[in-house]
Amino acid sequence: MTEKPYIETNLLKKPPFKSLEQLSTMAQDNNNRFALYATLLALGLVGGISLLLWAITSRVDRSVQVDPSGSVLSDENLPQALRSRVSAGEKALFDRPSAEKTQGIEAIAQNNYADAITAFNASLAKDPNDPEAFIYRNNARIGDKKARTIAVVVPSEGIGVSLEMLRGAAQAQYDINRNGGIDGALLRVVIVKDENDVDVAEAISQTLISDEMVLGVVGHYSSDVTLETAPIYAQGKLVTISPVSTAVDLSGISPYLYRTVPSDSFSAAALAAYMVYYREDRNAAIFFDSTSEASRSLKAEFASFVSAWGGDIVAEYDLSVSGFSRDVLLKAEQDSADTLMIASSLNTLDAAVDIINANAGMLPVLGGDELYNRTLLVETRANSQALTLSVPWHLLSRDTDAEFVRSSQDLWKGDVSWRTASTYDAVLAIATGLQGDATREGLKAALDSEDFNLDTASGPLSFLPSGDRRQVDRLVKVEAGTRSGAGYDFIPFTPFE
Template sequence: MSQKKETTVLVLSLIITLAAVSAGFWWLTNNSGIKLGNLFKTDSSISEPNKDKSVEDRISLGDKILISGISSPPKQAGVEAIASKNYQSAIANFQAAIKVNRNDPEALIFLNNARIENKKSYTIAVLVPIGSDVNSSLEMLRGVAQAQNEINSSGGVKGVSLKVAIANDENNPEIAKKIATTLVQNSEVLGVVGAYASDVTLAAGSVFQSGQLVAISPTSTSVKLSSFGSYIFRTVPSDYVAARALANYMVTKLKQQNVAVFFNSKSSYSQSLKSEFVTAVSLSGGQVKSEFDLSQPNFSAAKSIEQATKQQVKVLMLASNTDTLDKALQVVQINRKQLALLAGDDAYTPKTLEVGGESAVGMVVAVPWHIDAQPNSVFARTSRSLWDGATVNWRTALAYDATEALIKAIERNPTRTGIQQALSSPDFSPTGASGSIGFLASGDRNSSVQLVKIVPGNRSGTGYDFVPVP
């Protein structure tokens, strides 16, 4: 091709690309919803590629849909109505949206917010990684939505309804810090549920701590969060607890001593679980023969298993995080049940069941809670009714507990300082989905973990299920 033709092609390609980008921007701008006043107005913006939304566009009380994948015409009509303060129309449309999709927690939260209208309310926020992990976001939001729905349906917190703001931090520490700054600056926000990943909670937590705004994470397990700050709590046990449960299972139940660990050196959660597991194995008399970093570009599942086998390893421990779960599942597939498998709670996903399949049968995973351990609890029965018979998992249960903890603390003293003092009180012990909710001086919850095993089954729809280990 001649130089002139090459130039022409490049110019045409550039024009087409610019047109496509412009069209995409127009669509995003015209489908992101209508802003709700200036409750979360901010000039902050995110400079990273594909993350140029303002913080205001990442927070919604019902004025914009954040989870576009479960939108519907009545839901869109609902956000437009609530933004224009036409609350009765908003209520009717969100009710219609829930009939379209019974399992949409965003619509239920917006419905409860619309019912409050302009009356006095207490506001909390929930940080979820919608942009990077929609499924986990939905799981967390179902717990928050259930708790909000229950308290508002029963008359509110001493007669005052609870309002919930949803914030999408995309599992990005920098975005989470900007959102945290906005929440701290808004005096109406009394507490926060979140964030999801440990790295994000650590980043946002520094802002919440300095701004004296309580944050309770239902899912961040890194030991770095223990005693991180007097305003930082969590309803999930730390990796210290999970690691010891897995190490004990390996030594006492599997009767094995030698193990290889797969982890992500770039993840605080993964590093934490790996380190705690290594220590726990050593204290139990076992030995970690190899450590394989899943984040390395030259990582090979086949070569890693080959090396582990030569070292007389009998157990593989998967301490992967969300970003490296695919590589961990490669290990599962190539292993083909030759060596026993253990894993941290990040592996508790439908993807593990679907991709791992028969090769994942027998894998033991440490999670904070499983519905089959308390199938007849009030929370379990209510959740099945609320979410169209669906079986919720530990992320939903512990997000519910985090919200319940904030509700009970607000009930004692509806101020930021009062909430922190209530949560820190030795006599604070409300009942949640997974039992009594009480916090140690470190901000950690005083609770244990539940070991579950992958077995053939029909409940998940993948042909395999997680069930409690007896």
């Protein structure tokens, strides 16, 4: 067995400063962001992880008086290529709707809202975990009443993550409307599918900015798509809040882009600290997808933190080029790798499963939030117990809103993921920002205000000037359990307490 490299042990026991006053002085004098991250993370993980967040860092009323026939709620106003991708209830966006759901959709298309509600009730009685039907029922309950409209854009590619996002949007819409809506106007949600495709997403964003009824957008999914659409939304002065995109390069890219998830810097810092300071490992092999902005971002941030804290990246493997082979894993072991890190994308999840199974629990495997996936647990089973992931939220974390967890379990008859919570937060932020001034300009002014602070599913929400959320990531491990139905569950893990 290779001897474990030497690490200065006193760094593992106490942070390299004596007081918060000294920390503040160091922060002002230090222009090296990785040294600053290291200091803050050491304090955050040893004495309270929340302190890491300090390291990273025209009014026209378009709300209710516009004729819906001139909006995206009408197919006639959509480009032909987008008509199958946009719906407020008049068409099914996901395959194989039930007979009852189809009846509800047909009733909405005919403005027969009472029959639509009855049909959606029957559909949800059979499949209570269907957020598309839930949103359509919410919209049917609005009928012809005064409403504010937002769009929620999901990838559709990888239907599981799309439904996770829509559960958050559906639950937020339900909570907002049953509590009086936005200054008395109810919230209407339009679902949009961008196929995780940049060209489709650009066409969608152009359509949304031209629709005066749309006051805000929740989306998109991938960082690549969010990067390309951000300038379009800025041109239309339309606020977008992404609940999923994590790439570092999104920070400050547009004054109209916000996020309810931390950037990859937080995730990478938590994983690197766990590797170097908790496990006292030194050499990591990284698997990534060079075609994915988020994957490249997480890889680069993780490598920077590991190097700054005395570790080494002994190998990097691009899964987009040739996938995964066992020879690659053997080569990583020959290069003295004591840790595997998977910066996966949606497109390389199958390769991630292969890596985890080939590793068979021999080396610890670190990963970002893309690996937080029930299918991965099903396909890797006991081998998944080598995993430690960094995620924005977990329903069992101590700072989670217990009422949100209880309500979500009651609505969806099971546990929800971080994607559901962060999408819930995004919808809630838009609805809160529209209070008092339900315009695009009013929403942006509210989100930019120093007074904007909101209690959400995943804790207090406020935004940095860059549009990033003031929040850190949590670590989760995998243990045998029954919550997911896969035989194994993701469980919160606080290594430095």
